[in-house]
């Protein structure tokens with residue numbers, strides 16, 4: 001950012017993550033595994049980015065490089081203003097990371113592990129205690145605070161991982177499948193907590209998920225990764241619009257009617273149905289019906305379908321993500337959230 | 344929101360911690376499970392106490408020496424055994440953390456890699472001292488005598504040895520890359536030869552020549568001889584110096600190898 005820009009206070013132009021040509025090749029028995037093959041990405045401060053992709057796509061490996069855990073085989077990245085290769089210590093002080101696996105040690109007690117984490121980040125005794133109380137409360141872990149980690153349920157464990165990652169309220173938070181293993185209630189709580197944190201402090205959030213609805217509803221920006229490459233990047237809405245558009249399906253009494261209707265509206269007939277591609281199904285349906293009415297054609301049924309991120313993935317790769325795990329749960333709606341301060 | 348914030352100040356970071364603070368934080372973390380559940384200390388005492396209680400009487404019976412003299416010779420061996428068993432298996436805690444994922448969390452925290460290892464190794468001193476004192480106190484009613492200065496120096500040497508051997512155990516945990524069986528295989532393969540060749544259970548002097556050679560290069564033998572001299576109250580014995588040197592060498596080697604392993608940890 002230039003001096004002038006900072007003077008006029010262009011807040012959202014602060015770059016949190018820049019990566020160029022990031023690669024990781026693991027040596028393995030059956031030949032080297034190219035886990036990440038040349039990832040370029042830029043994330044601005046305050047963004048909420050979801051990294052979506054099937055198992056083995058290279059999501060965790062990318063995160064592990066960005067969090068200084070793995071040295072890249074090639075390429076470079078700057079995270080929170082510092083190079084991951086030359087200043088890993090500076091990067092680590094500024095980020096939070098919630099890994100795909102567990103963050104807490106089996107032999108420790110819940111509160112003890114949080115205390116250690118506070119000390120690791122150089123928080124004062126009092127500050128740590130206040131943060132712990134706040135996190136235990138909001139992640140509903142108060143009842144298990146003195147329990148040994150070993151005895152926690154999967155979901156409780158995951159919530160503890162999240163508390164550990166948030167102890168120092170980092171400016172940049174990496175989450176690797178944070179909601180896996182959580183029940184709908186806990187997922188909603190988790191998201192509420194993360195979104196509140198973001199609204200309050202403008203934390204940049206970079207997360208991976210298998211849950212399509214999560215990526216769809218929460219993230220302003222979705223990056224789709226497959227076979228170690230980013231194959232799409234944009235808002236969920238833009239990705240869906242760019243690819244498929246809404247599909248309107250009209251049903252008719254006879255195949256003959258359907259074919260006539262198809263000619264009339266410029267759709268595609270198959271059997272007694274006509275499909276029609278549109279940018280906005282909710283506006284297209286009444287309009288199409290009026291048009292057909294005036295041509296003397298009567299539709300028996302009408303429906304439209306919004307494309308999902310799965311359709312995006314399907315159209316990009318020819319494979320479906322759907323089987324990876326269906327998501328259920330209530331998530332605060334992106335549209336209802338207040339705007340996010342970025343500085 | 345001011346417009347004078349410099350880019351680096353925008354990404355607020357906690358203030359840097361010093362190396363000593365980092366080590367202290369790691370020691371505190373590693374000690375908590377033991378402090379919360381002190382009875383876990385007994386676990387690594389079971390085996391050595393069996394040796395004391397079951398092997399001891401046999402030793403008394405087979406030698407013609409009086410009980411007190413046998414204890415004076417045997418108890419320092421049990422102390423070293425406690426240190427070997429206790430600190431030798433401590434790497435399994437790190438291995439568990441590596442496999443669970445919590446080690447990865449500490450690697451992302453702004454702690455120096457060496458503090459992660461040194462803190463863990465230093466922590467070994469606390470359980471080891473507690474266990475050492477228990478063994479000594481258990482033996483006293485049976486006629487074992489302690490010289491207080493000897494006890495103090497003896498425990499210092501034992502602590503040094505424990506730090507080094509613990510660090511080596513952590514190094515092994517870092518090297519086996521999650522293969523638990525490999526950790527225990529190496530652990531068992533190394534521990535028993537070291538134990539027997541130190542002359543802990545029976546004197547090596549009566550063994551074959553190759554054994555004496557092997558014993559001569561076993562640093563644990565020197566630690567043991569120092570402990571025996573110290574508990575006999577012979578602080579001026581050259582064996583004490585030998586033990587101190589051997590324990591220091593183990594500590595330095597352990598910390599160097601361990602720190603290198605931790606720096607390479609992924």
Ligand SMILES: Nc1ncnc2c1ncn2[C@@H]1O[C@H](COP(=O)(O)OP(=O)(O)OP(=O)(O)O)[C@@H](O)[C@H]1O
Nearest residue numbers: 026027028033035054055056057058059060061062
């Ligand atoms: N340490 C490693 N050694 C060898 N191969 C590895 C290693 N770590 C990851 N891989 C391989 O790299 C590829 C990418 O793995 P990664 O964990 O990044 O995928 P992912 O997108 O996070 O998948 P998931 O959704 O299952 O978590 C996989 O083929 C994996 O087997």
Ligand SMILES: [Mg+2]
Nearest residue numbers: 059060061100
């Ligand atoms: Mg992963």
